[in-house]
Amino acid sequence: MSDRFYFRVISLFIILNGVLLFLKAWLLDNGVHHTALLIGNLALAALSAMTYSMSRKGIRSENNGDFLLRVYGSMISRMMLCLAGITIYAVANRPHTSKFTIFILMFFYAVYAVVENFSLQKIIKRKNS
Secondary structure, eight states: OOOOHHHHHHHHHHHHHHHHHHTHHHHHHTTOOHHHHHHHHHHHHHHHHHHHHHHHHHHHOSOHHHHHHHHHHHHHHHHHHHHHHHHHHHHHTGGGOOHHHHHHHHHHHHHHHHHHHHHHHHHHHHHHO
16 A cells, blocks of 8 residues: 655645745744744644654544544644644744744644545545555
8 A cells, every 4th residue: 555645744834834934034024033933843743654654553443442542642632732832832932933934834734634534535435445
């Protein structure tokens, strides 16, 4: 079985970094913390790889309890780690926190989640066939 998820995540990471580097001047002019976006993109790519691995093991499991534990665990761990990251960013930059930076990071979260769910859906379709 060919799994292209990691190729997709690496490609997405490179594309998003390219867009961030291309728009760096515009982002900085609008008060966005460019370094926070680059670190957030890297963290989300790594987190997506980790949670995908957890969910994939859950899908392959024959035990329904193990499936639920791994899939919900990956979802909750992703949410909590993202929440912790945004909280750390907000506290560290308290006087200069950029809402636009937080919204861009939330957009990155959604994009990585869609790519992960798309790949997991393909695995489930293959398993049920």
